[in-house]
Structure formats: C-alpha cells, structure tokens
Amino acid sequence: MAAVRLEGLTKLFASTRAVDAIDLAVPDGEFVVLVGPSGCGKTTTLNMIAGLETPTAGDIWIGEARVTDWEPRDRNLGMVFQSLALFPHLSVFDNIAFPLRIKKVPEADVAARVQAVAETTRIAPLLRKRPATLSGGEAQRVALARTIVVKPAVFLMDEPLSSLDAKLRVEMRTELKRLHAQLSATFIYVTHDQAEAMTMADRIVVMHQGRIHQMGPPLQIYADPANRFVAGFFGVPAMNFLDGEVVAEGSDLRFSAAGLRPKLPAPRTATRGPTTLGVRPEHVRLGDGADASPATVSLIEPLGDETLVFLDYGAPVSLVAKVDAEDKVAVGDRRPFTLRPDRLIFFDSAGGRLR
Amino acid sequence: MGGSERPPYPPGARRAPGDPGRSSIDAQATCRTNPGRSWIDGVLARLERERVFKWLPFVPVQGLFALLLLPNALLLVYLSFLSWRITRGAWWNAPFTGLDSFLGALGDERFLWAVGRTFGFAAVAVPLELLLGFGLALLCREPFRGRRIYTTVFLLPMMIVPAVVGYDLSMLLIDQGPFNQVLSVLAGRPITVRWLSDYTAAKLAVIGADVWQWTALTFLVFVSGLAGLPRDPIRAARVMGANRWQIFWHVELPLLKPVIAIAVVLRSMEALKIFDYPMLLTQGGPGNSTETIAVYLWRMGWEFARVSDAAAMSLILLVVVSVYIFIAIRVLRRERRRLAEEAAP
Amino acid sequence: MMRRRLFGVARHAGLLVWMAITLAPIYWMVMTSFKHSGEWVTWPPRWVPHEPTLINYVKVLTPGTSTFELGRQTLKILKPLWDSLFIATTASLVAVALGSALAYSWTRFGTGGRRYPYNILSIRMVPPIVIAVPFVVYYVTLRLLDTYTGLILVYLATSLPYVIWMMLAFIEEVPVELEHAARVMGASRFRVLGRIVLPLTAAGLVVTFLFVFILNWSELLLAMTLTNTEVSTIPITLNKFQSANEGRDYGPQAAIGTIATLPVVVLGFLIQKHLVRGFSFGLLRK
Numbered sequence: 001m002a003a004v005r006l007e008g009l010t011k012l013f014a015s016t017r018a019v020d021a022i023d024l025a026v027p028d029g030e031f032v033v034l035v036g037p038s039g040c041g042k043t044t045t046l047n048m049i050a051g052l053e054t055p056t057a058g059d060i061w062i063g064e065a066r067v068t069d070w071e072p073r074d075r076n077l078g079m080v081f082q083s084l085a086l087f088p089h090l091s092v093f094d095n096i097a098f099p100l101r102i103k104k105v106p107e108a109d110v111a112a113r114v115q116a117v118a119e120t121t122r123i124a125p126l127l128r129k130r131p132a133t134l135s136g137g138e139a140q141r142v143a144l145a146r147t148i149v150v151k152p153a154v155f156l157m158d159e160p161l162s163s164l165d166a167k168l169r170v171e172m173r174t175e176l177k178r179l180h181a182q183l184s185a186t187f188i189y190v191t192h193d194q195a196e197a198m199t200m201a202d203r204i205v206v207m208h209q210g211r212i213h214q215m216g217p218p219l220q221i222y223a224d225p226a227n228r229f230v231a232g233f234f235g236v237p238a239m240n241f242l243d244g245e246v247v248a249e250g251s252d253l254r255f256s257a258a259g260l261r262p263k264l265p266a267p268r269t270a271t272r273g274p275t276t277l278g279v280r281p282e283h284v285r286l287g288d289g290a291d292a293s294p295a296t297v298s299l300i301e302p303l304g305d306e307t308l309v310f311l312d313y314g315a316p317v318s319l320v321a322k323v324d325a326e327d328k329v330a331v332g333d334r335r336p337f338t339l340r341p342d343r344l345i346f347f348d349s350a351g352g353r354l355r
Numbered sequence: 356m357g358g359s360e361r362p363p364y365p366p367g368a369r370r371a372p373g374d375p376g377r378s379s380i381d382a383q384a385t386c387r388t389n390p391g392r393s394w395i396d397g398v399l400a401r402l403e404r405e406r407v408f409k410w411l412p413f414v415p416v417q418g419l420f421a422l423l424l425l426p427n428a429l430l431l432v433y434l435s436f437l438s439w440r441i442t443r444g445a446w447w448n449a450p451f452t453g454l455d456s457f458l459g460a461l462g463d464e465r466f467l468w469a470v471g472r473t474f475g476f477a478a479v480a481v482p483l484e485l486l487l488g489f490g491l492a493l494l495c496r497e498p499f500r501g502r503r504i505y506t507t508v509f510l511l512p513m514m515i516v517p518a519v520v521g522y523d524l525s526m527l528l529i530d531q532g533p534f535n536q537v538l539s540v541l542a543g544r545p546i547t548v549r550w551l552s553d554y555t556a557a558k559l560a561v562i563g564a565d566v567w568q569w570t571a572l573t574f575l576v577f578v579s580g581l582a583g584l585p586r587d588p589i590r591a592a593r594v595m596g597a598n599r600w601q602i603f604w605h606v607e608l609p610l611l612k613p614v615i616a617i618a619v620v621l622r623s624m625e626a627l628k629i630f631d632y633p634m635l636l637t638q639g640g641p642g643n644s645t646e647t648i649a650v651y652l653w654r655m656g657w658e659f660a661r662v663s664d665a666a667a668m669s670l671i672l673l674v675v676v677s678v679y680i681f682i683a684i685r686v687l688r689r690e691r692r693r694l695a696e697e698a699a700p
Numbered sequence: 701m702m703r704r705r706l707f708g709v710a711r712h713a714g715l716l717v718w719m720a721i722t723l724a725p726i727y728w729m730v731m732t733s734f735k736h737s738g739e740w741v742t743w744p745p746r747w748v749p750h751e752p753t754l755i756n757y758v759k760v761l762t763p764g765t766s767t768f769e770l771g772r773q774t775l776k777i778l779k780p781l782w783d784s785l786f787i788a789t790t791a792s793l794v795a796v797a798l799g800s801a802l803a804y805s806w807t808r809f810g811t812g813g814r815r816y817p818y819n820i821l822s823i824r825m826v827p828p829i830v831i832a833v834p835f836v837v838y839y840v841t842l843r844l845l846d847t848y849t850g851l852i853l854v855y856l857a858t859s860l861p862y863v864i865w866m867m868l869a870f871i872e873e874v875p876v877e878l879e880h881a882a883r884v885m886g887a888s889r890f891r892v893l894g895r896i897v898l899p900l901t902a903a904g905l906v907v908t909f910l911f912v913f914i915l916n917w918s919e920l921l922l923a924m925t926l927t928n929t930e931v932s933t934i935p936i937t938l939n940k941f942q943s944a945n946e947g948r949d950y951g952p953q954a955a956i957g958t959i960a961t962l963p964v965v966v967l968g969f970l971i972q973k974h975l976v977r978g979f980s981f982g983l984l985r986k
Contacts, residue, residue, distance in 0.1 A: 052880050054405065071403065073886040085881035089899045098895075099885035150885070403889045409809035412801035416860060419798075423857050424823065430834035446837055491718060494711050505715045507969070508722055514968035515726070516918040518935035519957040522942060523729045526950055533728055533745040567721070579976040617980055628827045630921045631935070635942050649829040649921060656833045657925075669830045680825045684818050 002063050002076075002153030002186050003028045004049060009058035011044050011210075018044045020210035021058065031180045031187040035197040036207035037233070042190045045207070046156050049188065050079055062154060073102075078152035078185075080160040084143040086131035092118075092142050093127040099150045113149055121145040137168050144179070155180075157189040161196065173199050194234045198222065206230050228351035231278050237308060240284065240319050241347075242277045255344075258314035260293045265341040275354065276347040281308065283340040284321035286329070292336035295319070297329055311337055435666035442660050449663070456667035465643060466668055469651040470675070476558070476647065477626035480565040484622055485615075487566070488573025496581050506578065513571035521635025524564050525551065528636070554644040557637050561645045564632040569625070573618045580614030581607075613690040620683045627676065648672060726961075732954035733757070740950035756955040766937065775952045777937055777959070784933040784960075787848060788916035791855035796909045798856075799863025800871070804897065806864075807871045808879075817864055824861035832925045839926055846928040854922050859912035866911065869980070870904030871897070907974040910967045917964060934960045 004026040011019040019041040026032045034042040047053040049060055051072035059068045067075050087095050096114045105113070118124040121141045131139060140160065147155065157176075161169045177200050180187050191197055197204050198218045206213045206221065206229075214226035225231035231239050244257025246264070253264040255277050286309065295311035298318055302308075307325050310318040321337060323329065346354040402408060435456050439449035460466055495506055512520070527534045528550035538546040550556045584607060592606045630649035633639050639646035639654070646654075652672070655665035727747075732740060734752040764776040805811045835854070836845065844850035874897055882892045898905075920935040927936065938956055941949065968975065 047880075050880070050884050052883065071400075071888070072880075072883040073888060075884075077884055079881065079884040081877045081881055083875060083877050085875065085877040087878060087882075087896060098882070102882075102886040102891065102895075146885075156884075399888065399890060405809065408889055409805045409811045412798060412805050413811055416798055416802050419853070419857055419860075420823070423853060424831070427831050427834045427838055430838055431831065434834055434837065487718075491715070494715055499708070499711070501712070501715075505719060507972075508719050510968070510972060510975075511722055511726060511965065514914065514965045515961050516935055516957075516964065518918070518920045518938050519729075519960050520725075522938050522953060522957055523725045525942065526732060526954070527725055527728055529741065531741065531743040531745070533724075533747070536743075536745050537724075567725070571722075575976050576980070579980070624825050628829070628921075630829065634920070634939055638942075649827060652829045653832070653921070653925070656836070662833055662837070665833045669833055673826065673830050676826060676830070680822045683825065684822050687821075688818060 003061075004154055004186060004188065005061040006045070006049070007059045007061070009045065009048060009060065010056045011041070011048060011053060012056045017210045019048070019055075022207075022210075022212055024205060024212065024215070026186055026188060028186055029184045031177070031189065031200060031202045032205060033189045033191060033197040033201035033203075034205045034207055035191055035194060035233075038192055040207040041210040042192075042207045043158055046158055046188065046190045049154075050077055050156050051075055075154075076152055077154050077156055078147035078150065079156040080143050080147055080158065082159040082162055084139050084160070084163065086134075086139060086142055086146075088131055090131075091127065092123065092129050092131065092134070095131065095142060096127075096146045096149050099146065103150065117145045117149045121148070136164050137172070140164060140168075140172060148179075148183070151183075152185065154186045154188065155183075157187065159191050159193075160189075161191075162193075169196075176200060195236070198234065206233065208233075225278075225345070225353070227353050228276065228278070228347040231345065231347070235280055237281055237320050237322075239278045239280050242279070242315065242319070244275065244277060245273055246275050246346075259295075260313055260315075262291050262293070262339050262341070262344070264344070274349055276349070278345045278347060279339050279343060281320045281322035283343040284311070284319060285338050285340065286321060286323055286327065286335045287338065288336050289338040291341075292338050294334065294336050297331055297333045297335055300329055300331060309335075311335070313337075431666050431669060434663050435670050437663045439663045440660045441662055446662070452663075456663045457671070459664055460668045460671055463664075463668075465646070466651060468643065469646050469648050470672070472558075472645075473627060473629060473647045473649075476562055476565070476629060477623055480562045480569075481619070481622045481626050483562075483566050484570045484573045485618055487570045488575075488618065489577050491570070491574050492577035492581055495578060509574050510571050512568045513575070515568065517568065517631040518635055520564055520568050521632045524560065524567075524632075525636050528560055551637055552641050554641060557641060557645050560636055561629070561632050561647075564636060565626065565629065569622060573622065576614055576618045576621075577611075580611050580617075583614075584610055613694055616686050616690045620686060623679070624683065627679075729954050729957050729961075732950055733958045735951055735954075737951060756951040757959075760952045760955050760959075766941070775937065775941060775949060775956065777934065777956055780932045780934050780937045781959070783848070783931050784917060784935075787851050787855065787931075787933065788913050790848075791852045791916050792859060792909050792913040794852075795856050795859035795863050795912055796867075796905060799860045800867040800901070800905060800908070802860075803864045803867035804871050804893070807868060808876065817861075817868065820861045820864055824858065828858070828922050832922065835922075836925060845926060846930045848931060850926055851923060851931060851933075854926060855916045855919065858919075858922070859916060862912055862915065863908055866908045867901070867904060870901045870908075874900045904974075907971045910971045911975065914964050914967060917960075 004024075006022050006024040009019055009022045009024075010017065022041075022045060034045060036042050044053060048055050049062075051067070051070055051074075055068060059066055061067065062075060062077075087098065090098065093114055096117060097110045100110045100113060101107075114127070115124070118127055121144055123138060123141045123145060126134065126138055126142070131142065134142065140163075143160065160176075161172050164172060173196060176187075176189075180200075189196075189200065201218055203215060204218055204221050205215045206226075208229050214221055214230045216224075221230065222234050225234065228241070232241070242255075242257045242260065244255055244260070247254055247256050254261050255264055255275070257277070293313055295313040297309055298312045299310040300307055301310075302325065305325055306322050307327070307329060309321045309323055309329050311321060312318055319337070329335065348354055402411065434446065436451060436453060437446065437449040438452040438455065439446050491509060495502055495509075515523075526532065530547060530549050530552075532550075534550065535546055535548060538548070548556050550560045588606055588610065589602060592602045597605070628649055629647045630653070633645045633647055633650050637645045639650045643651075652665050652668055655661050655668065731747065731749055733756050734754070735746070735749040736751065736753055736755070739746050739749055760775050760777045762776065763778055764774070765779065766776045767774050802811075803817075806816055839845040839850050842850075844853070878896050878900070879892050882896050883889070887895060918935060919933075920939060923933045923936050924939065927933070932940075934956065938953060938960070941953060
C-alpha cells in the first residue's frame with residue numbers, strides 16, 4: 001500500500017550526475033537507510049521521492065501510483081529535515097497543527113489531535129512556546145510530532161539527528177526505532193553516519209557518487225561488503241587495507257606484503273598478482289601462532305572496554321588491531337600478530353571485491 | 356525518553372486497515388484524475404507547476420520594462436537622427452538629418468562645459484562625503500554617552516526631500532541670510548558672500564548642498580559596515596601583537612572593502628544625476644555656472660524645445676555613463692562573490 | 701587616562717560641529733514656516749520668530765489651486781499633497797508586490813539567470829534625464845502625459861530595482877527547508893508563500909515599501925518632465941515657485957518644505973536600522 005519504488009531514477013545538476021539511474025524497491029513498512037558520504041546523492045534521492053526535486057529521468061512509485069510528476073502535497077508523505085525546519089513564526093502548537101489546517105481538518109479535531117500527539121511525544125508542556133526557545137531535543141520531538149500528526153504512509157528523514165549532541169543522538173535512535181515499530185509505516189532515512197545506519201536500518205542502501213553500491217541488512221553489509229568503498233565506509237575504526245600480492249608457495253597460496261606472509265585458507269583460483277587485502281581491526285589478533293608476523297606497537301588508543309593498537313610491520317601504513325582492554329599493551333612493545341583467516345577479504349586494484 | 360512500560364503512542368496512531376485518518380495514495384490518485392474541485396483550483400494547480408510558477412512575476416515586470424524602456428530607447432535613437440522641435444509639427448514628419456545633431460552636440464560648448472562641470476562637482480563632492488562620512492562613523496564607533504543622539508541627527512539630511520534641501524539652502528544662502536550671519540560671527544567681521552549669484556560661490560553652494568545631504572548616507576553605510584566587521588580576525592591580530600594602526604590598515608580596511616565599494620558606487624552614480632539642487636538653488640546660474648548635464652538637457656528639451664539635439668546629447672551621455680556602469684557593476688559583482696566565498700567556510 | 705579624556709572631548713567637539721551643521725538648516729526652515737512675512741528676510745536674521753504663527757500653514761493648506769501672476773503668488777498644496785501621496789503609495793505598493801515576487805522567483809529558481817538582478821540594477825544606474833526626452837514624446841503619443849497612470853508606471857519601473865535588491869536579502873534569510881516542509885505537509889506553492897514566506901519577510905516588506913515610498917515621494921526630475929497642469933507633486937510645487945526670484949513666499953514655501961519632510965523623517969526613523977539595506981546591494985555583513 002505504501003511501498004516505494006524507484007526505477008532508473010536519475011538527476012543531473014548541470015552535467016554532474018548527482019543520482020545515476022537508481023533502482024530501489026522499499027516494501028511497505030520497511031525501515032531503509034540511505035547512507036553515504038556527503039555528495040553521494042542520497043539527499044537528492046530523498047528530495048525526489050518527496051517531490052521537492054524533479055528527476056531528470058526515471059520514475060517514482062508510491063504504492064500503486066506513479067508519482068514522478070506529482071506535487072509534494074499530493075504524495076501523502078511525512079518528512080523530517082536536517083534543520084528540522086520548524087516554522088519560527090508559529091508556536092509549537094501551530095507548528096504541529098500546520099499540516100492539519102492545510103488539509104482543512106475541523107479546528108476542534110485539530111486541537112484534539114495536536115494534544116494527543118503532543119502527549120505521546122512528551123512535548124505537551126511546550127505547546128505554547130516558540131521554536132527558538134526550545135532545546136535541541138525538544139525541537140527534534142516537535143518536528144517528529146508535526147510529521148506524525150497526519151499519519152503519513154511514508155516517512156522521509158534527512159539526517160534528522162545531526163543537530164543533536166552525541167548522547168541525545170544515541171537516545172533518539174532508539175526512539176525512532178520504537179516509533180517505526182509503533183507506526184509500522186515505511187521509513188526512508190538518509191544519513192552519512194554509518195553507526196546510525198547500522199543501528200536503525202532493516203536494510204541499508206549504500207550510495208556513492210550517485211550510485212547504489214550495495215543493499216542489504218546491516219550485518220551483511222558489515223561482514224560481506226560488495227567492494228572496497230563499502231568495506232571502508234562501515235566500521236570504526238575503518239577496515240585495514242594492505243596492498244600486496246597473492247603468491248603461490250608450494251601447494252599453498254600466501255598473501256605477501258612487507259614482512260607479512262599469511263597463508264590463505266580456501267583454494268583461490270583467479271587471484272594472482274597485485275591485490276588489496278582487507279581485514280577488520282577486531283580480526284587482527286595479538287599473540288604468537290603458526291602464521292604470526294612480527295610487529296612493533298607504535299601507538300595505542302584506549303577506548304575503555306577495548307584498546308586500539310597500531311602495529312608497525314614494515315609497511316608505510318600501520319595495521320590497527322582492536323584488542324581487549326585487559327590485554328596490557330605499551331608503545332614500543334614487540335608483539336607478533338595473526339589475521340583471522342576466515343575473515344580476510346580481497347579487492348582488485350579498482351576496488352572491486354574478489355571472491 | 357525511555358519509560359517502556361507504558362505505550363508511548365496511543366493505539367490510534369497505529370496503522371489499521373481502513374483507518375479514516377489516513378488518506379490513501381489511491382484516493383489521492385482518483386482525486387487527481389477526477390478533481391471535483393472548482394475551475395479556480397484547476398487554474399491554480401496549473402500555475403503551480405514549477406516551470407510556470409517561476410515565470411509568473413517575470414511576465415509583468417519584463418512587460419513593464421519592455422513597454423516603457425524599449426520604445427523609448429528606440430525613440431531616443433530615432434529622434435537624435437532628426438531635426439525636430441516640439442513646436443514643429445509631429446515628430447514623424449520631421450526631416451532626417453543624420454548625424455547633424457551629434458556633431459552639433461559635440462560642438463556645443465555649453466554642453467561640454469555642463470558635462471565637465473558635472474564630473475567636477477562629483478569629483479569634489481563624492482570624496483568629501485566619503486571622508487566626512489567615514490570620519491564621523493569612526494568617531495561614533497564605540498559606545499559612548501550621546502552616541503544615539505548623534506547618529507540619529509546625522510541621518511536626518513538623507514530623509515529630506517532633495518528639492519526641499521535645495522529650497523532650504525536657497526533661504527539660508529541669500530546675501531543677508533543666516534549663513535553669512537554665522538560666518539560673520541565666526542570671523543569677527545562682516546562677511547557678505549553672494550552665495551547664489553557669484554560664479555564660484557554658487558558652485559560651492561551646489562556642492563555644499565550635496566555634501567550636506569549625502570554625507571548622511573555615507574555615514575550610515577560606514578556605520579553599518581563597521582558594526583558588521585567580524586570580531587575574531589581583529590582579536591587574532593591583537594593577539595599577534597598588531598597595534599591599532601596596523602589593525603586598521605591591514606585588517607579592518609580590507610574587510611571594509613565591500614562597504615567602501617557600496618559608498619563609492621552609489622554616490623558617484625547619484626552625483627552624475629545632480630538636478631534638484633541647481634534647479635532650486637540657482638536655476639543653473641549665475642550665467643551657466645552651476646548648470647549640470649541634467650539641468651542643461653532638461654532646458655534643451657523643455658525651455659528651448661530642441662528635442663533632437665537633446666536626444667543626441669542624451670545618447671552621448673548614455674555612452675559615457677555606460678562605461679561607468681559597466682565598471683560599477685563589475686565591482687559590485689566581484690565584491691558580492693567575495694563575500695559569498697567568505698561566508699562559505 | 702588623560703589621553704582617553706582628551707580624545708573624548710575632541711570627539712564630542714567634532715561631532716557637535718557636524719550636528720550643528722546638520723540641524724541649522726532644518727531648524728531655519730521650520731522656524732521660517734512659523735514666521736510672519738516681515739521676518740522672512742531681515743538683517744540680522746531672526747532665529748526665533750517674534751510671534752509664531754500658523755498662517756503659512758493655513759495659507760497653503762486651504763483648498764484651491766496655486767496661481768502666480770503679476771509677481772504675486774498663492775501656494776495651495778492640498779492637491780499636490782494628495783497627488784504625491786496617491787502616486788507614491790500606489791507605485792510603491794505595486795513595486796513591492798511585483799519586485800518581491802520576482803526576487804523570490806530569482807532566489808529560489810534562479811529565473812532570468814544569474815546576472816538578472818545586475819542587469820536590472822544597471823538599467824537603474826542610467827541617469828533618468830537620458831530617457832526623459834523620448835519619454836515625453838512617447839507619453840504624448842500614448843496620452844499618458846500628465847496622468848496618474850503615467851507617473852505611477854514610471855515610478856514603478858524606477859522602484860523595482862531597489863525592491864528586488866532589498867527583498868533578495870530578506871528572502872535569502874528564509875531557509876528553503878521551511879518551504880519544503882510546508883509543501884510536503886500538503887501546502888501548495890501559493891499557500892507556502894502566504895503562510896510561510898510572507899510572515900517571515902513581513903518586516904522586510906514594510907521596510908522596502910517605506911524605502912521606495914521615500915524615493916518616489918522625493919522625485920523631482922521625472923515628475924517635472926511628465927506632468928503639466930493636471931498632476932502636480934510636492935517637489936514640483938516647490939520648484940515651480942522657486943524660479944521666480946521676485947516676491948518669493950518664503951514662509952509658505954517653508955511650510956510646504958516642513959510638511960513634505962515630516963512624514964518622510966518619521967518613516968525614515970521607523971526603518972532606520974534597515975535603511976542601509978536598500979542601497980547595500982547585498983554587500984553588507986550581518
């Protein structure tokens with residue numbers, strides 16, 4: 001009923017392809033997050049769904065209707081903006097009542113519905129205030145309330161949490177997820193923050209340079225990235241990328257870079273020659289083993305529960321390992337390390353995944 | 356929020372099949388194909404299309420300019436190639452004389468003098484206004500007792516109708532008038548300058564009127580400019596050990612460039628139009644000693660009825676002024692671009 | 701400490717001199733407007749009227765038309781006052797409506813191209829006298845000479861550039877996301893203008909209106925050019941009776957000057973803070 005489908009959606013600004021022939025189907029009730037670095041086309045995509053930008057080519061379907069050239073007001077959407085876009089000249093009450101009044105809801109119902117939604121979002125005491133006097137979190141809730149009050153079928157959110165401080169942002173993530181469960185409407189959420197995408201999405205859509213690079217559930221994106229861009233975009237700290245070669249050594253295949261020669265587990269066929277190996281910091285282990293490589297600790301960054309250890313193994317870029325905070329490591333220590341063989345992934349020189 | 360025991364949203368907020376609160380997309384779709392609204396809504400919906408909507412205000416504005424300016428520009432050129440006076444029948448019957456009017460204009464000493472005089476007035480009045488306005492603005496920069504009163508009073512002249520200013524000064528400057536009286540008191544001896552009938556003094560009177568009225572404007576522009584100076588660069592310079600003079604010269608003055616550009620462009624643009632003061636103070640006299648371009652052209656057209664000559668002169672003036680306008684617009688564009696670049700970090 | 705003191709005194713001295721220069725002419729005009737004819741021109745000049753009188757105001761404000769014959773003049777300004785008010789108000793209102801719509805369209809859609817406001821501005825920079833000559837011929841042909849419509853159209857054209865430039869600055873301050881939000885919530889573009897843009901730029905609209913009103917109220921050259929006997933504005937009236945040096949009616953003219961100045965000064969102070977925007981070409985830091 002309120003599924004959203006994009007078909008070959010394209011937007012040109014002058015001659016740059018802001019959005020490049022995107023196909024995406026969002027089933028009814030899904031929480032999908034469009035994520036990517038700034039300028040990747042995610043906001044433009046959202047604006048086209050909302051009708052605020054006209055696509056250069058392609059189609060947008062909401063439910064059964066092709067809405068490509070509909071005015072925004074006819075699309076029955078709710079949208080929360082990065083700046084929240086509360087109307088500064090209206091009180092909180094009037095802000096929330098705005099969409100109802102536009103739709104000519106009788107004034108008695110307006111009051112009741114505003115009151116109800118204000119209760120549920122816990123902003124009832126603020127109704128008479130002006131937006132300028134609200135705190136960041138309060139303004140956030142007003143913006144949500146204003147969107148919920150008309151019960152749209154699809155919610156569009158353009159980095160709605162970016163104006164909040166770190167702690168509130170984490171709280172609001174939970175809040176939004178709960179809201180999604182309550183409303184069971186379709187959510188399309190845009191962010192550049194991979195942590196937001198990971199924590200909230202049913203499905204993540206990774207965008208870069210106007211294209212979709214990968215779609216899938218968060219853990220799949222994290223564990224099985226489609227290419228080097230996706231691999232590097234998710235995870236803090238980022239995945240380690242080691243440039244080297246796959247060489248044959250007897251019956252074994254080994255990866256060779258600087259002082260490093262880990263054995264590769266599965267029989268690999270197509271890969272020979274220059275390759276980039278990717279391994280996440282949590283899959284680098286300190287300690288001796290059959291295949292251990294020598295390294296020196298050059299820097300440590302304690303995170304509290306865990307510690308990041310920067311290892312010099314002879315290459316220009318250090319390797320980052322995430323180890324338990326109990327493990328006492330000091331700068332200058334000589335610590336050999338191993339890589340979890342089942343978690344190594346490989347990319348060709350263009351950044352494509354080698355399987 | 357937390358508080359997971361009680362449901363944060365009422366059941367009404369849940370989506371239920373056939374929920375009347377939600378107009379489904381399908382309903383919207385039928386609404387579009389079968390509007391059932393009045394024809395006004397239909398027209399509005401059409402006008403609302405972006406490609407229509409964005410041109411709505413352009414139609415009347417461009418229409419107005421096309422209606423007023425285009426025929427006049429053509430007429431101006433056409434008239435200048437004729438030999439026509441208002442008193443001699445209809446203009447479309449006037450004889451075509453080619454470039455005669457232009458040659459006449461370039462050989463007309465009174466016209467050339469008027470042009471030179473106008474630029475001369477501007478060359479004296481504009482720098483004076485800029486310096487005075489800037490100096491006064493600097494004096495009023497930091498808060499002190501009475502600052503509000505001063506700034507309020509200083510802005511008064513620019514709010515007075517220029518014709519009234521001309522008239523007012525014509526009262527003050529009569530031979531036995533209050534201005535001479537004040538000068539006498541200050542000098543300690545009787546002073547009787549004939550401000551409105553002496554060749555040099557009359558010029559000073561016209562320049563004086565312009566300076567009196569428009570220093571208010573340069574003052575206002577500079578006060579706003581100084582108030583808008585960003586604080587951090589100035590503080591940074593102070594921390595780096597710059598003294599007041601260095602800060603002024605190397606930090607504040609460059610930052611003030613856009614504002615200075617406004618003042619220069621605006622005042623020199625207006626100074627070339629001087630009309631009201633000579634008309635009301637001296638009517639261009641004595642002799643032609645205060646006759647500016649605008650005054651002379653006006654006389655050509657109306658007192659002497661030599662329309663074609665006036666048109667030719669207007670065209671010559673337009674060419675001269677175009678050069679100036681071209682430069683002025685370039686300066687404004689450049690400064691605006693720079694400001695935009697500064698604003699975007 | 702001493703130096704600061706000294707600077708303070710010098711500053712006040714400098715400012716007081718300019719204040720005197722500023723105020724003296726205004727004071728003189730207002731005082732003259734309250735003087736009997738015997739005190740208009742005397743030596744030494746009288747800075748305070750002996751017996752203040754309202755006769756000059758009564759004279760110019762009684763109904764009738766101004767005449768000038770045999771060196772004697774009677775000045776009546778009810779008609780010019782009404783003409784000025786009507787023409788300036790109408791032209792300014794329409795200019796603000798059209799100009800702000802255009803400024804909106806340009807800021808939001810870039811209609812007309814990036815250079816559009818500059819082109820408009822460069823037209824405005826041409827001295828009006830250049831166009832005055834053919835204008836008369838044109839207006840005679842169209843039968844617009846000496847009519848309200850004629851003058852209003854001209855003032856509309858000359859005010860538009862100022863309106864566009866002032867309103868650009870005000871409209872740019874309204875975040876476009878507010879409009880997007882309203883549109884997604886179901887408002888049409890016209891609704892967005894009425895419910896969001898208009899309230900948020902209301903102050904700007906008032907300021908812009910007053911600004912161009914002052915310009916139109918004060919204009920002399922085009923008014924003189926394009927009117928004759930039917931239509932007459934305040935500046936024209938002042939000028940008409942200035943040309944005759946004999947028997948000048950200083951008192952009544954001073955009264956006219958005061959009447960013409962008063963509303964503008966009041967309006968001017970209302971918008972004092974924003975006044976500079978009118979000619980800042982968007983070049984002012986906030």
